[in-house]
Amino acid sequence: MQLLKQLLNFYINSSIHVALAVYALTYLTLIEFGVLYNETVLYFVFYATITGYNFVKFFGLAKFHHRSLAGWLKAIQVFSLICFVLMCYYLLSLPTKTLIYISLFGLVTFFYAIPLVPKRIFVDKHHNLRSIGGLKVYVIALVWTGVTVFLPLYSNGFTINTDVIITAFQRFIFVIILMLPFEIRDLKFDSLKLSTIPQKIGVKYTKGIGVFLVIVVFLVEFFKDELTKSGIAAFTVTLVVMVLLLIFSKVNQNKYYSAFWVEGVPILWLLLRLFLS
Numbered sequence: 463m464q465l466l467k468q469l470l471n472f473y474i475n476s477s478i479h480v481a482l483a484v485y486a487l488t489y490l491t492l493i494e495f496g497v498l499y500n501e502t503v504l505y506f507v508f509y510a511t512i513t514g515y516n517f518v519k520f521f522g523l524a525k526f527h528h529r530s531l532a533g534w535l536k537a538i539q540v541f542s543l544i545c546f547v548l549m550c551y552y553l554l555s556l557p558t559k560t561l562i563y564i565s566l567f568g569l570v571t572f573f574y575a576i577p578l579v580p581k582r583i584f585v586d587k588h589h590n591l592r593s594i595g596g597l598k599v600y601v602i603a604l605v606w607t608g609v610t611v612f613l614p615l616y617s618n619g620f621t622i623n624t625d626v627i628i629t630a631f632q633r634f635i636f637v638i639i640l641m642l643p644f645e646i647r648d649l650k651f652d653s654l655k656l657s658t659i660p661q662k663i664g665v666k667y668t669k670g671i672g673v674f675l676v677i678v679v680f681l682v683e684f685f686k687d688e689l690t691k692s693g694i695a696a697f698t699v700t701l702v703v704m705v706l707l708l709i710f711s712k713v714n715q716n717k718y719y720s721a722f723w724v725e726g727v728p729i730l731w732l733l734l735r736l737f738l739s
């Protein structure tokens with residue numbers, strides 16, 4: 463049992479779970495627009511997510527404590543290096559135009575973690591993008607939208623149409639909703655100057671806004687030109703699960719509530735879509 467717990471913790475802490483979530487959303491985009499399974503793009507997204515998230519999470523720790531790193535962190539560093547090599551392998555297989563597009567999100571990730579922007583606009587001593595009050599959740603939603611909607615379609619030469627724009631809007635809101643249980647959980651850790659949504663309006667109203675956004679995302683689905691019964695069914699079940707997870711989220715959560723169950727919602731969505739298709 464202890465071994466299983468350690469493996470689960472490594473699975474979450476090494477960002478494999480979040481990478482599968484991003485992979486799932488990217489795959490869902492290909493399915494929705496009838497694009498064939500693209501191993502290069504999907505595998506790149508998977509390994510890039512692990513590399514990017516671990517860079518953001520552990521940059522400071524590795525920088526200041528590299529001589530006394532805990533065993534689990536060293537293991538994650540080695541794992542991240544392997545994923546970085548694999549990311550580069552798939553990156554080089556992508557079209558040149560796609561590389562330019564990817565570089566934009568690479569820069570956002572870099573500035574999200576590295577303190578290179580003027581100090582006067584930050585709320586704490588870290589001086590990176592995630593330290594700007596109220597910006598964190600929107601930066602994450604923007605990057606996830608760009609990577610999971612536009613990247614797979616752009617890489618496959620798909621023309622951007624109204625349905626793509628609607629999907630991008632839905633994905634942006636979807637990720638924000640997905641982040642709300644994390645924001646609620648982190649209330650006891652975040653500086654008040656970060657101005658997160660729960661800090662601004664409280665837990666009760668955060669949940670209310672989350673439910674409202676779920677309704678908006680669902681209704682917008684019917685503005686698309688191309689719809690399938692299986693797609694609507696899978697999306698509906700996914701949104702119901704999201705609402706339940708949001709409603710039952712609280713400040714003092716089980717350590718796996720957001721990190722595993724909430725983060726796993728996109729994976730559930732993909733599995734439902736594949737099962738119902």
